[in-house]
Amino acid sequence: MAAGKMHHLSVFFIITAAVVLSPSPVSTKSQPSRSSSSFTVALETLQKHINYEFTSIEYLRRAMTHASYSEENNKAFSVLGESVIETAVALKLLKKDVDISSKDLNQRISEVSKVETSCAVDGLRLGLQNVVRVSSSTDSSTSSVVCGAFRAIFGAIALDTWKADDAGDVFLAVHADAGGSLSM
Template identity: 75%
Template sequence: MYGRSHFPVLFVIIISAVIFYSSPPVAARSSSSSFSVALETLQKHINYEFQNIGLLRRAMTHSSYSEENNKAFSVLGESIIETTVALRLLVKDVDITAKDLNERISEVSKVETSCAVDGMRLGLQNVVRVSSSTDSSTSSIVCGAFRAIFGAIALDTGKSDDAGNVFWAVHGGAGSVLSV
């Protein structure tokens, strides 16, 4: 029925149909692009441009949204934040007591205080992807996303110091919690 000369035409038609029907609907494409715009804006707010934007995408993905989420990045980010705060405080006052140091680190790391406030200031409640039944503005979700940013930066650069420097700039340096 079809000779060899028709094969390339049929092949193109079939491939075109596969691409057309496997493409996301227009609504899905626009929501994807709005997420991309939000990630671009976030990079400007933190004054850091990711080499691997996939790391930031994952940092802004809650476990309710996907199995590929920010939990592990958040753990790394929390460690980076705590180390950065400890280092800055000890550089400023090498005689600070361990108790005072731990209290100051705790103030910056608490979900209910500084971490969530910093995350809300960045607008993370509007960026982090969550399931439709999850409230993205809860302190724990915003704080997890905030911490995950610094884990993602450390992975992007291969250096926790780079992530700590971005944290310090975003947090406000010697802000009210640290007042060093």
């Protein structure tokens, strides 16, 4: 009799485990597919616009998340991205003219990385104001939000590739495609 009870208990536990561990058709249908969310589609489109596909899409997801939206945001990525942009600009300008004055070099770097000018313009051309996640009380089209997201993209690429040079190359291509003024 004890063996019969053990057999029934074993069958009970197997059936219970199968029911608990198998996905419920109701819960599967009621949850929207993460891959079809508008944010995910926007990230896919953005990758095409910048001609770079992330190995870790989470980096781009964070780059497109403003501090007003989440504690996991793009602030640190933006700092790294700004450094990447400034380095890429300096390298390009020095390669063209090794005798450029430090004053002229700093002025050109500043023109490209200023929030009010090129940075925000490049970001708006990419449509970042429509991609970056912000709180309902934050205007996603302000220069500081767009520029922060724009810079964060290149910080995210540097992390994704573990190479600032790769991120700088993507920036230079995006900036040139946007009509950037780095040619001399």
